[in-house]
Each structure stands twice: as structure tokens, then as C-alpha cells.
Amino acid sequence: MKKSPKSLNKKSFIKNHKILSFFIALVILIFLVYAGFQIYLYVKFLIGNDIVIRLDSDKSDINIPNKQLSEINLKMSAVTSPLCKTYCEYSLTDLATNQLSDKQNFSLNSKTKEYTLTAENGRGQILYRVSLSCHNVQGLFCHTKEYPVLKDLIITLEHDLNENQINQSNQIQSQIQELYNQIQIKQETLNYISNKSQQIQNTLAINQSITPDVNINQTLTEIISLWKTYQYDLAQAKISTLNISLDNFTQSFNEANTTFYLTINQYNNLIESLNPIYNKLESLRKSLSDNQTAELNIIIDNFNNKIKQISQTTNLAEKQNISTFLLNINLSKFQPITTNNSAKEIIFNLSNITLTPITTTANLSLEENPEECCLRNNCTSCSSNRNTNYPIIFVHGHDFNQGVSAEYSLNAFQGIQQQLDSEYLNAGELTLGTLIRDTSGLLGLINKPVSFRVTYYYDSFKSPNSIIPVQTKSDNLDTYSIRMRDIIENVKYETGKDKVIVIAHSMGGLVSRRYLQIFGNSSIDRMILIGTPNKGIVGDIQTYCSILGASLECTDLNAGSLFLNKLNNERTDKVKTFNIIGTGCNMNGEDGDGIVLAKNAILPGSIEYQIHGNCSTIDFLHNNMLDLSKYPQTLEAIKGILQNN
Numbered sequence: 311m312k313k314s315p316k317s318l319n320k321k322s323f324i325k326n327h328k329i330l331s332f333f334i335a336l337v338i339l340i341f342l343v344y345a346g347f348q349i350y351l352y353v354k355f356l357i358g359n360d361i362v363i364r365l366d367s368d369k370s371d372i373n374i375p376n377k378q379l380s381e382i383n384l385k386m387s388a389v390t391s392p393l394c395k396t397y398c399e400y401s402l403t404d405l406a407t408n409q410l411s412d413k414q415n416f417s418l419n420s421k422t423k424e425y426t427l428t429a430e431n432g433r434g435q436i437l438y439r440v441s442l443s444c445h446n447v448q449g450l451f452c453h454t455k456e457y458p459v460l461k462d463l464i465i466t467l468e469h470d471l472n473e474n475q476i477n478q479s480n481q482i483q484s485q486i487q488e489l490y491n492q493i494q495i496k497q498e499t500l501n502y503i504s505n506k507s508q509q510i511q512n513t514l515a516i517n518q519s520i521t522p523d524v525n526i527n528q529t530l531t532e533i534i535s536l537w538k539t540y541q542y543d544l545a546q547a548k549i550s551t552l553n554i555s556l557d558n559f560t561q562s563f564n565e566a567n568t569t570f571y572l573t574i575n576q577y578n579n580l581i582e583s584l585n586p587i588y589n590k591l592e593s594l595r596k597s598l599s600d601n602q603t604a605e606l607n608i609i610i611d612n613f614n615n616k617i618k619q620i621s622q623t624t625n626l627a628e629k630q631n632i633s634t635f636l637l638n639i640n641l642s643k644f645q646p647i648t649t650n651n652s653a654k655e656i657i658f659n660l661s662n663i664t665l666t667p668i669t670t671t672a673n674l675s676l677e678e679n680p681e682e683c684c685l686r687n688n689c690t691s692c693s694s695n696r697n698t699n700y701p702i703i704f705v706h707g708h709d710f711n712q713g714v715s716a717e718y719s720l721n722a723f724q725g726i727q728q729q730l731d732s733e734y735l736n737a738g739e740l741t742l743g744t745l746i747r748d749t750s751g752l753l754g755l756i757n758k759p760v761s762f763r764v765t766y767y768y769d770s771f772k773s774p775n776s777i778i779p780v781q782t783k784s785d786n787l788d789t790y791s792i793r794m795r796d797i798i799e800n801v802k803y804e805t806g807k808d809k810v811i812v813i814a815h816s817m818g819g820l821v822s823r824r825y826l827q828i829f830g831n832s833s834i835d836r837m838i839l840i841g842t843p844n845k846g847i848v849g850d851i852q853t854y855c856s857i858l859g860a861s862l863e864c865t866d867l868n869a870g871s872l873f874l875n876k877l878n879n880e881r882t883d884k885v886k887t888f889n890i891i892g893t894g895c896n897m898n899g900e901d902g903d904g905i906v907l908a909k910n911a912i913l914p915g916s917i918e919y920q921i922h923g924n925c926s927t928i929d930f931l932h933n934n935m936l937d938l939s940k941y942p943q944t945l946e947a948i949k950g951i952l953q954n955n
Contacts, residue, residue, distance in 0.1 A: 361390040361454075362717045363398070365442040365461035371747040372427060372465065375472035379428050382465060387420035388444045394452035398444040405437040405464075405735075406684035429469035431540045434682035434692055435755050438465040439736075460724050462738030464760075466752045471540070478542040483676055485549055486533060490674040492556065493526055496563050498670050503570045510663055515624040516573050523559045526552065538679045571665070577626055578662045580633055587613070588658040590641050595653030597646035606653045609639060614657040621659055683756045685735065692755040699754065700835045701805045702734050702761035702952075703797065707816025707841070708855075708863055709767070709783065716767035716781050722815060723763050725938045729945055733952070734761040740804070742770040742796055743779025751806025760805060764797045766790035766821055786862040787817070787873055791824035798825070798833050809835040813948065815936060816841050816905070817867060824877055831883035838951055840890045840944065841903055841932050843867060845910035846874050849898055869910065888951045889916035890944065892935050895925035904930030919947045 368383045388396045401413040402425055412425070429436055440463040446454035471479060507516050529552045536545035591610060598606055616636050620629045680691035704723035709716070720739055727736050737753060740762040747753075753760050767790075771778040801810050812834060814822045819842025826834060846869030847855060855864040866873035891911040892903025901908045904925035912918070921941055923931040934940045 361388060361394070361396060361444060361446050361459050363388045363442055363444045363459050363461055364717075365400075365440065365463055367440065367463055367465065367745070370463070370465060370745045371468070371749065371752060373468040373748075374429070376429050376431055376469055376475060377472055379426050380467075382425050382427060384423045384425070384440060385420070386416075386423065386442050389419070390446055391452060393449070394446040394454065395449060396444055396446055398442060400440065400442045403439045403441070405439055405686065406689075408686040411438075427465070427467055429467060431475075432682060433470050433540070433678070434468075434684070435752070436467040436469065437685065437735075437756065438467065439463070440465065459721055460728070462736055464735075464737045464753065466747065468749075468752070475540070475542065478546075479537070479540075479678070482533075482537050482542060482545050482549070486530070486537060486676060487674060489530060489533075489549070489552060489556070491670070492560075493530060494670045494674075495668070496560070499567060499668050500563065502666075502668050503566065506663075506665070507570070511624065513621075513624065514573065514577050514626060514629075514663065516570055523555065526555055526559060529555065534676070537676075573626055574663050574665060577629070580626075580629060581660050581662050584617075584633060584636055584658075584660065587636055587639060587641075588656060591656050594641065594644050594646060595656065596651070597649060598644060598651060598653065599647060599649060600651060602644055603651045603653050606644060609641075610654045610656055613639070614654075617657050617660065685756045685758050688757070690757040693757075699757070699759040700807050700809050700811050701737075701754075701759050701801055702730070702811045702813055703740075703801055704761065704763045705794070705812060705814035705818035705822055706763075706765060707814075707818045708867065716765055716783055719767055720763050720765050722933075722936055723813070726813075726936060726945055726948065727761050727763060729938060730761060730949070730952075733949075734759050736760075737762050737804075739763045739765075740797065740800060741765055741768040741779055742793065742800070743768055744800070746800060747804060750803045752804065754805035754807055762801055764794075764801070766793040766797070766818075769793060784862060787821055787824055787866040788828075790821045791828055794821055794825040795829050802833065809833055811836050811838075811952070813838045814840065814842065816843065816932065817863065818842075819844070820867070820874075820877065823882070824873075826885060827877060827880060827882040831885045834885045836951070837885055837887045838890065838948060839887065839913065839916070841892050841906055841911065841935055842889070842913070843869075843906040843910055844889075844913045845869055845878070846871060847906060848910070851897075851905055884915075887913065887916040888919065888947075889913045890919045890921060890935070890947055892921050892923060892931045894922045895931050903932040903935065905932035921947070 364385070364387045366385045369380075372380045372382070374380050384400075386398065386400055388398055390396055395417070396419075397415065397417050398421075399413070399415040400421075400423065402411045403409070404411050414423075427436075427438065442461040443458045445456050445458040446452055448454055448456055503516075510516075529548060533545050533548045533552065536542075536548060591606075591613060594606060595603075595610065613636060616632050619632050623629055623632075682689050683692040684690075704727060706719040706722040709719050720741075727734075730736075735756070735758050737760040741764065767781060767783045768779045769782050771780050798810055802808065810833060812822045814837070819837075819839035822837060822839075823842075823844075826837070847867050848869045852864070852868055855867060865871060868874075889911065891908055892906070893901050893908050895902050895904040897904065897907055902911075903921075903923070921931070921935050921943055923934065923941060925931050931941075935944050938945050
């Protein structure tokens with residue numbers, strides 16, 4: 311049977327266009343693969359699988375004498391899709407002066423960096439912040455919002471005087487004490503001379519005087535200030551200047567001192583030389599004959615007149631001239647006899663000027679300034695006051711995708727932590743695998759509280775030489791609350807404080823409440839809950855949770871679970887609690903934040919705040935409450951709570 315011309319034409323067309331058909335099929339296949347791959351990448355992006363960064367240091371604390379060098383070795387890495395291009399920037403900031411010491415960028419998957427740290431002078435603590443920021447770049451095969459992911463580390467550097475500085479300090483301290491003693495005895499002597507000269511000015515005028523040099527005292531005060539602030543070279547230069555001034559002052563002082571005491575001694579010698587004449591006249595005036603008594607009266611009149619003249623003048627030379635007449639009186643011709651006659655009364659109202667030995671009782675107390683902790687050019691003495699400046703710990707919520715890294719959960723509070731940095735120093739993250747400083751309280755010495763982002767999704771495996779973090783995202787909330795205890799104890803150790811302030815989002819609030827129920831309120835100052843399902847999750851949210859999230863977590867989160875029954879009905883120690891509730895999203899006819907019904911977020915006894923917003927199909931107020939670009943009122947509420955004790 312012959313084929314029809316139409317059938318032959320069709321087969322001929324297919325045969326002739328076979329290559330074209332293959333290419334069309336290939337294009338369709340490529341398109342389907344591309345579209346499927348894009349959908350896959352987008353889904354991974356939606357569930358949070360964007361970028362994970364790590365920042366590690368071989369040291370968290372350094373303790374060195376001044377001018378000794380210490381190295382820290384940093385390891386930085388970014389893990390993301392191989393189809394994404396990643397840019398990272400790292401920096402080192404001296405928080406004492408708030409000066410940027412180094413800032414560089416890289417686009418590799420990992421980088422190591424070595425910094426050499428030192429301190430030049432003084433005693434105390436310097437804080438350094440190492441910051442790492444990475445973001446992906448939107449591309450054909452890279453879905454990302456290009457939001458930066460941040461990591462911060464605080465390096466504490468304790469420093470003290472080196473051996474040379476200690477010797478300088480001791481030497482200058484000894485010189486200051488010696489200079490002070492010299493100046494003090496001279497000033498007290500001058501004060502005594504001035505006061506004594508005032509007291510005897512009606513008896514004896516001493517014209518030679520000198521006043522203390524004010525500049526000498528000022529210079530000594532400057533030297534002490536320089537010594538206390540460890541500026542030894544400047545202090546030594548000032549001491550040389552002071553010694554020159556003191557030498558000049560000493561010359562004038564010695565002249566004044568010599569003149570004063572010489573004048574007093576000459577006056578007292580004059581009085582002593584007149585005493586024998588007075589005593590002789592007294593012995594003769596009642597034992598002479600009539601003729602001798604009359605003659606003696608003339609001598610007594612002259613004596614009394616001269617004594618009066620001496621007492622009326624304050625000039626020592628005049629006193630000495632007048633006394634010359636008295637010293638030349640000749641009484642040898644008078645012969646005492648027994649008689650009832652009596653000559654005139656003798657006036658002798660002159661007496662010695664008494665001088666008191668000068669001793670200095672002043673003692674210069676020289677104490678070095680206490681160890682100094684500076685933050686952003688504000689310096690105070692280092693002090694770990696256990697009852698103030700409580701640190702904040704930011705506790706993340708439930709991660710609805712069990713498969714992604716726990717590092718994503720730590721990013722939840724990074725924006726709020728940064729915005730609070732001026733009031734609560736951003737100390738980065740603290741997990742159970744984080745290096746713990748050798749000495750407790752080092753992050754509590756500055757006059758400013760600190761904040762940490764923490765996670766209960768890590769446990770730690772400890773060996774004699776290292777602490778290995780282990781991610782565990784499949785446990786129940788009771789287990790997480792036990793990890794919370796370890797985290798809080800670590801924060802208390804790092805800061806030296808007795809309590810912490812908890813700011814918790816979503817499931818993190820339940821974990822924090824359970825910690826409080828199990829371990830009590832001795833370590834919690836205040837608690838701020840944000841979007842916490844205090845009575846559990848229901849409906850579609852409950853269903854989706856068990857599909858993507860960890861099953862044990864979702865079981866505990868379910869309304870009516872055994873966990874929530876214990877949490878809401880068993881005894882719990884009281885702590886002041888603030889509850890920020892999201893409203894404005896329609897959840898099957900009820901109000902909420904898209905994840906938690908408003909009525910299920912209510913916690914009896916807490917102080918409530920509301921954040922009113924909205925939700926879309928895949929974008930919920932529940933998480934967006936932590937996005938300050940969308941809901942800055944969350945930060946305003948937190949600041950108000952923190953500032954109003």
C-alpha cells in the first residue's frame with residue numbers, strides 16, 4: 311500500500327528538522343532545570359540559608375607589662391552558596407580612645423589576620439573590638455537581601471608598669487617626698503617668722519622678710535599629677551626646674567632666716583647684759599647712807615629714763631646705742647650699810663623674746679592613681695560593682711528550619727544590639743563553646759554594662775586543651791533552659807555581675823521563663839519578652855512547625871503541651887517582666903503577629919507593650935518586630951524599659 315503524499319511530507323519535515331527539534335527540546339529542558347534550580351535557591355533563601363560567618367581568636371584576654379608586645383591571631387570565614395559572591399570587611403578598634411586601628415576587606419572564603427597589641431603607659435585595662443561584617447551580592451544564581459551579617463569579639467588587655475617604669479615611679483616618688491619636706495619646713499619657718507614678727511612688732515622691728523613662692527607649690531602639684539598619671543619623663547623635667555627655683559628660694563630664705571634669728575639673739579643678749587645692772591641697783595637702793603641714797607636716786611632716774619627709751623623704740627640699733635650709757639654706769643663707789651633708807655623704785659620692763667622650735671607635722675600621702683579603665687575617651691577607675699551595670703543577654707527564638715546552621719539564630723538581635731551599643735557595649739556573642747577569660751569580671755570593669763547575643767542551640771565538648779562547640783537543635787525546651795543556666799553563669803563570670811537582663815524573642819522567652827522556674831530569680835534582674843507564645847502556638851503555625859522545625863521543640867510549643875502546662879501552672883519565682891506583643895495580623899479571624907495569637911502572648915503579671923503592624927503571605931510581624939528598619943518602636947520600648955528601673 312502506497313503512503314499518501316501528506317504522510318510522506320510530515321515524515322520528511324520531521325527528518326529534515328530533527329536537529330532543530332533537538333535544540334528546542336534541549337532549550338525547554340535547560341529552562342525547566344534553570345527554573346527549578348532558581349526555585350530551589352529561592353526556597354533556601356526564604357528559610358534562612360544565606361550566609362554564615364565565623365570569627366575566632368586564639369586569645370580573649372591579654373595580661374602584660376607596658377611596652378611588651380602580645381600577638382592575637384584571628385580566623386575569619388564566610389560559608390555560603392558557591393554561586394554567591396561574598397564581600398567581607400574586618401576592623402580592629404581601640405575602644406579606650408574609640409579609634410579605628412585597622413580596617414580591611416576581603417572576598418575569599420576565609421582569612422587569617424595577626425595583630426600586635428601593647429600598652430605604653432599606666433595601669434588598667436584596654437578593650438579592643440574585632441568586628442567582621444559579610445554580605446552576599448545579589449546575582450543570577452544568588453538570592454539575597456544583601457544584609458550584612460556581623461560578628462564581634464572583645465579582647466581585654468590588662469597592663470601594668472614594667473620594671474623600668476616601676477623604678478622611675480619609686481625614684482620620682484622619693485624625690486617628691488624630699489622636695490615636699492624641704493618646701494614644707496621652709497614655709498612653716500616663714501610662717502613662724504611672719505607670725506612672730508607681728509607679735510613683737512611693738513618691741514622689735516625686723517625689716518628683713520620673705521613670702522613663700524607660690525610657683526614652687528604649683529610646680530610641685532604639677533609634678534605629683536604627672537607622677538600619678540605615669541608621665542615620668544615630664545615629671546623628671548619638672549623636678550629639675552623645681553630644683554632650680556628651690557635653690558633660688560633657699561638663698562633668699564636663708565638670708566631672711568638668718569636676719570630674723572640674729573636680730574632676736576642680739577636683742578635678747580642686750581636684755582641679758584642689762585640684767586646685772588638692774589640687779590645691782592636693786593641690791594643697793596635699800597642699804598645706803600643718806601648722801602649715797604640721794605646720789606643713787608639720780609642714777610636710778612637716768613636708768614629708768616634710758617629703759618623707757620629702749621622700750622619705746624623698735625629699732626635694735628637705737629636700743630643698743632641707748633644701752634651703751636647703762637652699761638657704763640659705775641656703781642663701785644657705793645658701799646652698802648645697814649640703814650632704813652630706801653632709794654627710788656627701779657623700772658625694768660624689758661624681757662627676752664622667746665622662740666619656739668619649729669617642727670613640721672605635715673605628711674604627704676602619695677598614692678598612685680587606681681587602675682584606669684577607659685571607654686570612648688571616658689576614663690574611670692576600674693571597678694567591678696556587682697550590684698550595678700547588669701549585662702544584657704539577647705535570647706533568640708525558634709528556628710523554623712531545623713536544617714540550617716544555628717548561627718542564623720544568633721543574627722536575630724544583631725540590629726538591636728548595635729543600636730544599644732552606646733548604652734550597653736556590644737560584646738558580640740557568647741556561646742557554650744566560646745573562650746572564657748582566665749580571670750572573672752574583666753568585662754565588668756568599665757563603667758558601662760555590656761550585651762551578648764547567646765544561643766541555646768550549642769553545647770560544648772570539653773577536652774583538657776580545648777572547648778569544642780557542638781550544635782544541637784533537636785532538644786526539648788527543658789534541655790535548652792539548662793543550657794541557659796550555663797550561659798548565664800558564663801556571662802556572670804565574664805562580667806563579675808550577680809545578675810543579667812534577659813531580652814528574649816519568641817520561643818527564647820519560654821526557655822527563659824522555664825530557666826526562671828527551675829533555677830529561681832537570683833540571677834535575673836529583668837526580663838523583656840518579644841512575641842513570646844506564652845500559651846503556645848495553634849492552627850496552621852502548629853502544623854508547619856512540625857514539618858520544618860525540630861519535633862521536640864514544636865511539641866513543647868503546642869498549646870496545651872505538657873511543657874506549657876508546667877510552665878504556666880507550677881510555681882515560679884517573681885521577676886519584673888515586660889511583654890511586647892505583636893498585633894495587626896489576621897490569623898484565621900483572630901489578631902496576632904502572624905505566628906503567635908495576641909491572646910496567647912499575654913502573660914499575667916507582666917507589663918504589656920503592643921507593636922501594631924501587618925503581615926504578608928511569607929513575611930510576618932513576628933520576626934519583623936526585630937527589624938528596626940520596619941519597626942523602630944521595638945527599640946524605643948526596649949530603651950524605655952532599660953532606662954526606667
